[in-house]
Amino acid sequence: MLVDLNKFKGGCSCLREHEISVKGIFIEDGALERLPELLKDFKKPAVICDENTYSAAGKRACALLGGCLAVVLSPENLHADEKAVAKAAGMLTDDVDILVAAGSGTIHDTTRYIAAERRISFVSVPTAASVDGFVSTVAAMTWHGFKKTLPAVAPEYVLADSGIFSKAPMRLTAAGVCDLLGKYTALADWKISAVVTGEYICERVCSLEEKALEEVSKCSASLAAGDKAAYEKLMYALILSGLAMQMVGNSRPASGAEHHLSHLWEMAVINPPLDAYHGEKVSVGLFACLEFYGKINRAIKDHKIEIKPYGGLDKDFIRGCFGNGSLYDDIIKENTPDPLEKISPDDLSGKLEEIGKILDALPEVSELQGIVKSVSGVFLPEHIGLCGDTMEKSIKAAPYVRNRLTLMRISKMIKF
Ligand SMILES: [Zn+2]
Ligand SMILES: [Zn+2]
Known part of the structure; x- marks a missing residue:
């Protein structure tokens, strides 16, 4: 299937002209075989992969490109960070004129940065x-210990070969399902921020x-059965989420409080380093977020909510979580200006009902848990090695990792 990119481009009711930089997206069995035709004008392609993805796709990609240079990284301790970039870039010759990222998220972020x-x-x-x-224009990297979104490029083409990705370990597919389900709270956060501050939002993207x-x-159960059509739907939804980021120019449509929790845990400041995939951390973040937002919604409905005047950044708490070193400076810099400063308590008070309506539209926890369970995914803190009591502190600390308004951030102004 060739994805119709015209659906995402052009003028829009949000009054913006949406741009998509990717030239073509193929989601089909055998998509990889299109590689030689698409790269026929390039003289020196190179494939970046790890040892696992080399056998899954990298080897075939190199063969299709006439035995081109293959950068095969060791999957052990491989993260999208300055070390992976140095290693991969060091193995590339100067005349390489196009790269092929054959792998999952880490390989993609490393490749797009290079x-x-x-x-x-x-x-x-x-x-x-x-x-x-996959089609993001920014790279989610850990740069010297700090989780950063660095400028990068989107791929020119995506060749999503369902003959390849439907055979990936189920744990990876489950992580993808969970990263996708995280869009529920991400979109709710975006809508809430638009209501509270008038932040730009695009209904078409939502x-x-x-x-x-x-x-x-609807088709999550078929994933466990290995149904290629279900895998193609999942890949399409994941790619669409990336296109949504391209349309808007940042990760707003794809990342809210559930991702901030995941980023916080990746920084390992209030928890030990976790051996979990991005989507697994997002899953635990999503369910923590749903529970927390559910409490706020009930308090709104019961009129048991009080708006507090905002007292500014809680620097003692931030120091307690992120230490006194450069990470603390980074967090303060990230939070300047403070997104809560422009919210007046009176204004927020008048928006509570509307916030409640957005929260009403979120799916039930049991429904989402059913989907995660159907792909044998994880959703509880202990599933990824987090102590349950880390959660309360996480909910307080996570909004500080990004200068982006979420209901979790706004909750610093409410008592319930
Ligand atoms: Zn729009
Ligand atoms: Zn994500």
């Missing part, structure tokens, strides 16, 4: 439907994402 640095383009070959970042979410929710 491609941007070298001002060349890359082709995405996802080997698992494990994250939504409804495109919601439709794709529904489709995947």
Whole structure:
């Protein structure tokens, strides 16, 4: 299936002209075989993969490109960080004119960062439907210990071969399902912020994402059975989430409080380092977020909510979580200006009912848990090695990792 990119481009009711930089997306059995034709004008392609994805797709990609240079990284301790970038970039020759990312999220982020640095383009070959970042224009990296979103490039083409990614380990697919389900709270946060501060929002992006979410929710059971059509739907929804980020120019449509929790845990400041995939952390973040938002919604409905005047950044608490070093400075810098400063308590008070309506539209916890269970995914803190009592502190600390308004951030102004 060739994805019709015109659905995402052009003028819109949000009054913006949406731009998509990716030239073509193929989601089908055998998509990888299109590689030689698409890259026929390039002289020196190179494939970046790890040892696992080399056998799944990298080897075939190299063969299709006449035995091109293959950068095969060791999957052990491989993260999208300055070390992976140095290692992969060091193995590339100067004359490489296009890259092929054959792998999942880490390989993609590493490749897209190197491609941007070298001002060349890359082709995405996802080997698992494990994250939504394949067509992202930014790279989610850990740079010297700090989780950062760095400027990068989107792929020129995506060749999502269902013959390859439907055979990925189920744990990776489950992580993709969970990364996708995280869009429920991400979109709710975006809508709430638009209501509270008048932040820009695009209804078209929201409804495109919601439709794709529904489709995947309906066919999640078929994933466990290995049904290629269900895998293609999941991949489409994940890619669409990436396109939504391209349309808007940032990760707002794909990342809210549930991702902030995941980023916080990745920083390992209030918890030990976790051995879990991005989507697994998002899943635990999503359910913590749903529970917390559910409490706020009940308090709104019962009129048991009080708006507190905002007292500014709680620097003692931030120091207690992030320490006194450069991480503390980074967090303060990230939170300047403080997104809560522009919210007046009176204004917020008048918006509570509308916030409640947005929260009413969130799916039931049991429904989402059913989907996660159907793909043998994780959803409880202990599933990823977090102590249950870390959660309360996490909910307080996570909003500080990004300068982005979420209901979790707004909750610092409410008592319930
Ligand atoms: Zn729009
Ligand atoms: Zn994500």
